[in-house]
Amino acid sequence: MYDSLFDNYSIMDRLTTPSSKNTNSMWTPPKLVQWIKEDFEKRGFPPPHRLQAELLVSHALNISRLEIYLQFDKPCTTEEQKIVRELVKRRYKREPTAYILQYHDFWSLRLKVGSGVLIPRQDTEVLVECILEKIQERDPSEQIHILELGTGSAAIPLALCYECHNLSIVTIELSKNALEYAAFNTEKYSDIIQQRNNSITLLQGDRFQSISPKTKYDFIVSNPPYIPKHDIDSLQAEVKQWEPIIALNGGETGIDFYEVLLNSAHELLKPNGYLIFEHGYDQLHQISDLVKLDDTLLLDKNRKDYSGHYRVMVLQKS
Ligand SMILES: C[S@@+](CC[C@H](N)C(=O)[O-])C[C@H]1O[C@@H](n2cnc3c(N)ncnc32)[C@H](O)[C@@H]1O
Numbered sequence: 500m501y502d503s504l505f506d507n508y509s510i511m512d513r514l515t516t517p518s519s520k521n522t523n524s525m526w527t528p529p530k531l532v533q534w535i536k537e538d539f540e541k542r543g544f545p546p547p548h549r550l551q552a553e554l555l556v557s558h559a560l561n562i563s564r565l566e567i568y569l570q571f572d573k574p575c576t577t578e579e580q581k582i583v584r585e586l587v588k589r590r591y592k593r594e595p596t597a598y599i600l601q602y603h604d605f606w607s608l609r610l611k612v613g614s615g616v617l618i619p620r621q622d623t624e625v626l627v628e629c630i631l632e633k634i635q636e637r638d639p640s641e642q643i644h645i646l647e648l649g650t651g652s653a654a655i656p657l658a659l660c661y662e663c664h665n666l667s668i669v670t671i672e673l674s675k676n677a678l679e680y681a682a683f684n685t686e687k688y689s690d691i692i693q694q695r696n697n698s699i700t701l702l703q704g705d706r707f708q709s710i711s712p713k714t715k716y717d718f719i720v721s722n723p724p725y726i727p728k729h730d731i732d733s734l735q736a737e738v739k740q741w742e743p744i745i746a747l748n749g750g751e752t753g754i755d756f757y758e759v760l761l762n763s764a765h766e767l768l769k770p771n772g773y774l775i776f777e778h779g780y781d782q783l784h785q786i787s788d789l790v791k792l793d794d795t796l797l798l799d800k801n802r803k804d805y806s807g808h809y810r811v812m813v814l815q816k817s
Pocket residue numbers: 617618619620623648649650651652653654655671672673674677704705706722723724725745746747
């Protein structure tokens with residue numbers, strides 16, 4: 500067992516005493532990781548504990564996760580330990596690791612995130628996969644028009660632009676704060692967007708209110724807010740205390756935005772166009788009941804996430 504990372508003075512003494520034989524008690528990068536991992540476990544923080552510890556240590560020491568283990572016997576300086584301690588203290592307040600790092604990896608992209616924007620989830624990669632499958636059925640030389648509701652960090656349009664050519668994507672986001680992250684991320688990947696002859700237009704707006712019905716789209720895609728209002732309080736602290744409520748709140752029953760999406764599909768989708776969206780792990784039946792009331796949208800498929808829950812619905816306009 501190591502001393503507490505917060506038991507500052509005894510560690511400092513040993514680290515600064517060149518004759519110290521007690522090398523086991525020196526703080527090296529892997530020991531910091533091990534201590535933080537065990538500490539987070541004891542505190543009951545949500546996993547993965549080792550990954551979070553590695554990310555915090557590599558961020559603090561400005562080294563890669565691999566280098567943590569390559570530098571297995573390199574003592575950390577006082578300053579490095581201080582930086583690690585500050586990051587760990589932020590986690591004690593349940594601030595999400597991605598907000599502390601100011602980035603999150605999604606698909607093959609490193610996206611800027613922080614207070615005011617939802618951290619893209621792994622489940623949303625399943626949504627991207629479903630959209631890509633349908634795009635790949637199209638003639639690759641044709642321009643494809645995509646409309647996205649609730650872009651957040653721009654994770655979905657950027658992942659599509661990373662994989663495809665000839666996409667013209669319009670995204671709508673209500674939150675000005677989230678749009679700033681979307682703008683930063685689209686600028687960061689502007690070379691990739693241009694090289695593949697893609698475009699992303701970011702619009703601030705409420706649902707589809709600012710979208711002209713004269714333009715028709717091949718795809719409408721969305722990962723909308725879908726948590727029932729009264730369930731938000733029961734979410735883990737990292738989510739309910741830190742992530743924007745506007746990105747979570749799907750209304751009384753969680754399905755407000757699916758009604759918007761289904762209604763707009765009539766007006767805004769081209770014939771044979773697709774409406775593809777993510778939903779909550781337990782919302783398949785609720786949303787299927789809504790779809791049954793609609794005789795112009797046909798179910799193409801329901802897709803499960805990697806935990807085995809139905810997560811994405813693909814509908815085609817007849
Ligand atoms: C669940 S988040 C998804 C963010 C991002 N697409 C992703 O997958 O990481 C939903 C997004 O919808 C936005 N939003 C909420 N209400 C909206 C509205 N009325 N009109 C447009 N966007 C809205 C939120 O600000 C949030 O960024």
